[in-house]
Amino acid sequence: MPMRHPGAILRSLPAGAKLLALAALGACSFAVTAPLPLALALTILCALAIAAGLRPGTLVRQMIPVGVMLAGIFIVHWAAGDSRTGLATVLRALALVAAALVVTHTTRMPAMLESLQRALEPLRRLGIKPAGVAMMVALTIRFIPELLQTAGRIREAQRARGLGRNGLALVVPLLIRTLRNAELVAAALDARGFDPDAPLPPSTVAASATTCYARGTSRGNRR
Amino acid sequence: MTTRDTAQIALFAALFAVLGLMPAIALPVLPVPITMQSMGAMLAGAILGPRRGALAVVLFVVLVAAGFPLLAGGRGGLAVFAGPTAGYIVGWCAGAATTGWLVQRMWQRLNLGRAILATAIGGILVVYAIGVPWMAAIAGLPLGKAILGSAVFLPGDLIKATLAASVAVTVKRGYPLIRPV
Structure with a gap:
């Protein structure tokens, strides 16, 4: 069997399954407090988003409003002397945003409403x-x-x-x-x-x- | 629920979106232009009452989650709910219900002052009560710092509460929709 494009596989999954997976990912992500695995997750999800057909420019543009907010949050953590937690928080939020973008991008609106x-x-x-x-x-x-x-x-x-x-x-x-x-x-x-x-x-x-x-x-x- | 309720809820959700899609208005008292979208929750409650008002907001939030770019600045999709400000969006639903409940209770003797009380309690106090702890939890911040950080938005929100209240009082004169309890 020829290998299918990752975007095509994601698109063919039912919307409900993708939404449940996203919710599960969100819940689990708070159990991880080390920055390194979260950075890895962010990289993988961004790669997945681009593989699914999301343009890198769009990906960055979607992340900017959250990014500005997260920068402020990081500064507060850093000032309190806990930049590790600050970094983990920023990476976790960005990873979840990337995951949500993957789901939104690979699910047609009617399928979502259905x-x-x-x-x-x-x-x-x-x-x-x-x-x-x-x-x-x-x-x-x-x-x-x-x-x-x-x-x-x-x-x-x-x-x-x-x-x-x-x-x-x-x-x-x-x-x-x-x-x-x-x-x-x-x-x-x-x-x-x-x-x-x-x-x-x-x-x-x-x-x-x-x-x-x-x-x-x-x-x-x-x- | 009557067909009229269905239409009112749907069109109010559309109005909520339009308030965010319109260009922000500049006010002489504030340095930055404000978007009128967060007024939508206050208006929905104050004009449609607690039940229809809250449902209109829920409908709007569901459409945003489904991917329609309806939040101010053209944001939408599930990514919005992964960010630290998601609590404010969820808070809008409870805020609209609270504003609506208060306006309904004061319906017979509603004046600008009472209407401001209702929009401020529902649209600011309740929204912040959900949004601020949510942000603190996502950001891993102590609650005190989160409260301090969100105080920046208070002046703008107070102006919006006043504006929403005067709109509600004006609309009530021509188009009363809430049945008093």
């Missing part, structure tokens, strides 16, 4: 309806580009009135629009006989919503 839907299934007995949750996810994703455009328009209008720096003048109209949109959406759903108890074919909602989001944001950016 595993969420499956995880919710046992909660049906507590009154949580998976189809209702799927609808919410779809609506949120669908309306982010919509509201972003609305926000841009309100901002322009308020700037024309000389209120460009007034947070209240921006947030209040945006909120009212959001709530009014919610009324319209609810009426539209009811008119089409939306039933949160109905079993949904998995992934269809999530998949269509993700496509909507991608289309909407690219259009929004060109505005």
